[in-house]
Each structure stands twice: as structure tokens, then as C-alpha cells.
Amino acid sequence: MGGLPGADPVRYLPVKPEVVVEIDVDQERLEFGRYRHRPRVRRVRGDLAPDLVDERQ
Template sequence: MPTRQALSLGRMRAGRLRSVGVSLPVGDRLRAAVAPLLHPTGEHIQDLPGTIGGLPGADPIPYLPVMPEVVVEIEADDRLEFGRYRHRPRALRVRGDLTPDRLGEDPLH
């Protein structure tokens, strides 16, 4: 089984969870904190379009869909391009004090 190296990031927009990027590779400490909180949806590994985690024309990025239950704090430039972060955000820490439903809709359209 491949090592999970990054997080697929999503935000709520128009009532739907939408992919907005893929984090830079996460370190061992964050991986250990996040892993037990992730619950697979039961779907098979899928592909995100390369534009979500890279540049137009980039290869798709395989990911395992999980329930959208975990909030992580990220460091990112605030410019969205085509509905995604222009540069891969750095995942800093799990925000156990927040839930996705408390974040509300993404103000960055």
C-alpha cells in the first residue's frame, strides 16, 4: 500500500464540498495526528484532476475519499485560480476545536 504523503483539501461552496488543492507532503507528526481521524467513504481510490494539485496538463492525483470530518489549519497564499489554490498549501495542524459544518461556506469564490 502506498504511503499517504499529502492531504486532499476541500471547502464548502454552493452547498457542496469542492476540492481546492492538495497539501505539500505532511510530516510524520501531522500524519500520526490525522490518520486515526480519517474514515474512508467506502469508495475506491479515485483521481483528482491534475489541475487541483498542480498545473494544467499535470497527471491526475490518486486519492482515497474520506468523510469530510477533519479540519486542518493550512498556510496558503490566498489567491484562488480556477477554484483552487495556485500553490500547494502547507498543512500545519489538526484543528480539533473546529468541525467542517462550523466553517460555513467558502468566502473565496
């Protein structure tokens, strides 16, 4: 579940990671568990495999 209070629930569909991308965000840390604005894809990282990426970075 997620979304804004009073709004319809946000659907969640887990997927198998197959591609690594860099993203740009408007703030360094999450605010209340989310970014203020939607992250944007910067570029595809064909030189990295999903199993080599640390999700905490």
C-alpha cells in the first residue's frame, strides 16, 4: 500500500531486475519514505549487472 492519505491505494507489482539505470532525484534523502518529486532516469548502465549493485547506495 502507499499513496497519499484519502487517495486510492497504489498497486505494487514486483519485477525481476534485468537492467541497471542511474537516476536523478531532487533531494539526497527520502522525506516521509518518498522523494518530493519523481526520480528521473539519467542513463542505462550496460556495464553493470543487477546482482552487482548495492541497493543501499
